[in-house]
Amino acid sequence: MSKSKKIKIIITIVCISFIQGLQFCVSPVLGQIQEHYPDASVSMVQMLVTAPTFLSIVVAIISGGLVVKISKKKMLIFAGLMAGITGFLPFLADSFMLLFVSRILYGLALGLCIALNTAVVAEFFEGDERVSVMGIQAASVGAGMVLVSTLGGALGKYGFQNAYYLNVIGFIAMILIALFLPETGTAKVSKDEKIELNGEVYKVAFIGVVEMLFLITFTTNIAMHISGSLAGSTTVSGNLTGVFSGAQIVMGLILGAITKVTKKYTLPVAMLCFSIGGVLLLLFPSNYVMLMIGAVFCGFSQGMFIPTAMVEVSNAVNPASTTMAAACMTCGNCFGQLISPTLLNGASRMMFGEVTTSHVYLIATVGMTIAAGVVILLRARKKTA
Template identity: 25%
Template sequence: MSELSIKHRGLLKFGILSISTMLQDASAISVAVVGMVGAFSNHSAASVQALVTIPSFSMMIFILLNSVVVKFIGKRNTVIISLLLALIGGVGPAFTSNFTAIQILRFIYGAGTGLYTPLAVSLLGDFFSGDELRSLLGIQAAVSAIGSSAMTFVAGMLVGIDWQSCFWVYFLVIPVLIIFTIAYPKNSDGKNVKKNEVVKNNLESSIEKKSKKLPVIVIIGILLLFVYFSVIMALYTDSGLAIKQLDLSNQGFLGTALSIAGLVSAAFSVLYGKIFKIFKHFTPVVILVISAIGFIGMTRVPNMFMFTVYAIMISVSALLVPYVYSTVLENAPASSKNLTISLAMVLNNLGAYISPYFLAFIGKGIGKSDPVSAFLICTFFMIMLAVIFLILAIKRQKIVNHPVVKN
């Protein structure tokens, strides 16, 4: 570690962790869906809802392009440029009412976010290791969830002005950009990139020498996570329309409710290790059942207080992400771990992007295309996922209790 990074250790941690506050903020403007549906009445509700999820599509693309960009301009410059793109794409919709322009700007926002998403973790690995790194990774996950909750809360306050005003929330990219630029040492970037290139080359060489197929459990886990993200986004894309359909009072509390749910989700993420020790591989079954109860509750929610309670129950299912990622890391061949995690991240974003269209397609097929019915569809898929994970957990337990002994 360089002398500079030792001297400014605390500032460096703060600077790197600061960029994680913006990782999950694409859905912050979900509180404006009702207003946007009214403003763009000549477009389908699904296409308007997709304005929330379009960044997930471009993130998927630019996560894959990250290593190429870093190779040419370095990690520090990649983060700075990507934050500038996120700023332009984030606040841009506040200044235009053109639907196509907003779609393009949301794509740009996702492109910027996708470029630095892998760096939110890898930069910590460049400077820290061992228990300190593990601790920072836990904090990083919590910072990401807290940042998302804070942005949603602020957007919820701004939407009281009008639906476009909620996009002002992305001006918060500016302090993050300033903090990172000051905290991340210029003279370390070249060294770190050089070190990572050596590691990357060794990894690629290892992959070429001993390519192995991914275990079935890993492939299943990634695909189930894809289905999960296709469903869970309904909490953000359909909530505003659902509480309007149910004619609940105090609908302006939506942003605060989603923020509270996000904060509780962050707390559970920090406690994931302890929760897993209790439920073991039945952890996803428990959290998915809780989430299913939350979704079914949403179909008959009487007030915004209970909406908040049900939103918290649904958000707890976010623990499925670290469970699947840990399964990947435990079971994927050493030479394929990074590639597999990247694939999972891409499919997660693809699932989030297609969510409005996926739920609209299912709803149309069963003759239930209203927002409240979307929650009923989500309930079905959460139960289906819980059953699949239950079967996998029982099979895993049988293998542990009755291992196959090879002669």
């Protein structure tokens, strides 16, 4: 494959990742949305970030089978179109329910992009190059989040509705995907190479449920967690989410070197990065510098975990099953995000008698640390078996 073709494919991967980044376009303005719609519960407001994952789970599963009937390129062009359309729906009326429904419908685009982005990488790249490009993919997701989060926070100063304009990224990505992604047709399935998954895929997908259950608390709680002189600042919350995303970029670019050191323990190491960040968020809610450092570690966690997990599941199956494996991993990630606000807020209420961001971060930090320890033990046992 020529260098120019590789560059065009990588540009396409970046575009797909930017569509994924739109999941967090309202994250910096959640505090304003809560004030504007006082009748909406805290969990419902937080679910504006996680609600898209509900539909993403269904779409990801369907896309795993659709690749034999519809090309990846056509599905990704459709994803860009849907991201743009659903992003502008809330302008039709000042209604929380309309905003909530539009976020759910954005899940169509999110599910396709998460599942197919990995499939595109696996189709055109192999071996160490696949790991490196998957790192670039993670970095571009981070770049998309940086752009969306920082601009969302800046625009939010003039009204949270201005953050909706960022969804024009969907239309731009659609055009670039149409121009640069090669059309390879539908996936070919033979008697010897059927679309099927195995136990390794399901194990990694379950770890993904746990990772995202706790990790998503950063973006769903940070705008309402900052206190003291920082409280209520959409710029600060936007910057923190931007730093979180920026850390993903850095981690994505050095992922190849990191995995050579951490090897099969990369996933639990990623989980422990969140644990470190969670402690800092918990202890220093009004200290801008410490919050920034905490955001960096949380970003490292996502930037290390998701591409590594996607590489692991894609390597565990035959080429025809890559999209389905990525879809399964996507379902795990999305399910963890989807249940996070309800489950962790419920746990906070049950354990402490009230729901606060500090309690949620405490539960998430302890839970992630325990989970990482279990994964390390299981992988160490597997190594010596």
